[in-house]
Amino acid sequence: MATDYYQIDDLLSEEHKLIRQTVRDFVNQDIKPVIDEMAQNHTDIPDLMPKLGAIGALGPYIPEEYGGAGLDQISYGLIMQELEAGDSAVRSSASVQSSLVMFPIYTFGSEEQKRKYLPKLATGEMIGCFGLTEPNHGSNPSGMETRIVDKGSHYLLNGAKMWITNSPIADIAVVWARDEEGKVRGVIAERGMKGFSTPETHNKWSLRASKTGELVFENVEIPKENLLPGVHSLRGPLSCLDSARYGIAWGVVGAAIDCYETALKYALERNQFGKPIASFQLQQKKLAEFVTEITKAQLLVWRLGTLKNEGKASGAQISMAKRNNVRMAIDIARESRQILGGMGIVGDYPMMRHAANLESVITYEGTHDVHLLITGNDITGINAFK
Ligand SMILES: Cc1cc2nc3c(=O)[nH]c(=O)nc-3n(C[C@H](O)[C@H](O)[C@H](O)COP(=O)(O)OP(=O)(O)OC[C@H]3O[C@@H](n4cnc5c(N)ncnc54)[C@H](O)[C@@H]3O)c2cc1C
Structure with missing residues (x-):
């Protein structure tokens, strides 16, 4: 996970990089070695939530007085990106706990509710x-x-x-x-x-x-x-979805990079017709397009994160990023699998798992089509939902 074609790392703080490295290490040690078996057997990862709590991946932007880490939105995004490089299931658990459970309790809950639930949700002792x-x-x-x-x-x-x-x-x-x-x-x-x-x-x-x-x-x-005292309309749950969708837009970049880097390595090592398959133009076209699309997606979420830090990211901007980046990731998962030929269908490599996971990600938190309609509504002022 080092793909950074446009030196976006230069835009990150030392703290951002440290947080990213912490989560990356966790994924490499605790997720990647077991995830294929867990996915094949349809079982959840043992003790996942306390482990996510221990690395600060649950409610990272919730203030420290309620058990969170008080981090900014770029940090939250980077955490989601690293987790989804492991598996969308891991990022989903962290997303739901952070943006769909802790966020509404923090934003709309009473002081008693915040003190009762948030610290335990932040450690993963409680699952929401x-x-x-x-x-x-x-x-x-x-x-x-x-x-x-x-x-x-x-x-x-x-x-x-x-x-x-x-x-x-x-x-x-x-x-x-x-x-x-x-x-x-x-x-x-x-x-x-x-x-x-x-x-x-x-x-x-x-x-x-x-x-x-x-x-x-x-x-x-x-x-x-x-009862959450601060919600009286659908705007409440929709604001939670905005936060979760923002995390998804970052997360799927991790899945795409995992597929791209796996395919690049394989293409350089696998020989056919007496030379590496990476030397054939058709395979280079795929790899070059992957890194181009990943780079565009990285820039999109970085800018969205800075807007979110300033409280200026609109729901429509978040929809655009969620829709674009999930499509980007699912396309890369499918195409990169082909670069591995037959090997691409076995669990030793992550593409089939990522591609199958991303079928859910493209549907939940607003489908691909629904996010297009949100953009359409935003730019025309005309609601085409009904
Ligand atoms: C693995 C998984 C986990 C999930 N987790 C959660 C969760 O934790 N909490 C939660 O509340 N929900 C969750 N969801 C639900 C998810 O958000 C919904 O599946 C999603 O919103 C789509 O709803 P639906 O499945 O009923 O599809 P439908 O709304 O029936 O849509 C079916 C199709 O019709 C299209 N469509 C619908 N309306 C329009 C329109 N106006 N114009 C054009 N096309 C339209 C859609 O784009 C889609 O292609 C999860 C879903 C999955 C698959």
Whole structure:
């Protein structure tokens, strides 16, 4: 993981580079040696969350007083990039915990909620998940059917969420539901609450080293103190998605670099017709295009990170980066696999795993098409969603 064709490293601080190296070392030692077996066997990585907590990868931008590391957005991006070079499942776990669980509790939660949950989420002692998508409402979360009703002493939660990362192993779920007035509210459901279950989704061909499941609520009594006081509309969950999408735009650069560097090395070592396959123009075209696309993606997220640090990154700018970079990464994963010929289909090399993972990444947190419509809406002022 050294690809830096435009000397973007010169734009990073020493602290950024140190953080990146810490995560890179973790991925090389703890993820890369086991990830193929975990993905092939459809099992999650043992003790992943405490390990991510130990290297500061959970809620890195959350202030230190709540257990975070108080880092900037470029640091967050670099952490996501290194983790996804290992596997999208690892980055997904860190993304969800950081941007979809810690971020809403920090941004919309009460002081008691922040003190109760954030420090344990930051260490990985507690695992969280985020429930927005429903069986009948994916790209259009405003159709949400999950409901909370105020019963005086508590809220009664009913409904179902699906495709929820880490739901089968989560201790808590940040759940989005409409109240009696039709307003979108957020509540924290805890494992063990009566009527709350988390069935696992089996047989995935993608993100196989990550658990995915449902959240089912049948008359679950949610204590009043578990309502996030700061959210009264869909803008709340959408702001979480902006943060997570930003991390994805960085993360997939890591997956693309892993594929590119593997293909470059292989092409230089593999001989056919008496010379390295890297000497053939068709293979050079592929490799040259990979590094060009990676470089463009790196510049995009670096600039987005500086805008985010200044509080100036718009949701539409984040959509553009998520869409562009995921497409870039999935294209490189597929094309680079071909450079390895038959060897490209076995688990000794990462391309098939990255390509399969990226099929989820191109769909979740807003599909490829939906992000195009966000850009279209932004530049024309015309909403083409409906
Ligand atoms: C592995 C995985 C993990 C996930 N983790 C989470 C999680 O942790 N929490 C969570 O809440 N959700 C999660 N999701 C859900 C994910 O965000 C949704 O799958 C995604 O938003 C798309 O919704 P859908 O699957 O219902 O597809 P649909 O919304 O049914 O879309 C199907 C197709 O129709 C297209 N489409 C939809 N509307 C339009 C339109 N207006 N114009 C043009 N085309 C349109 C889409 O682009 C897509 O190609 C996860 C999904 C996966 C696969």
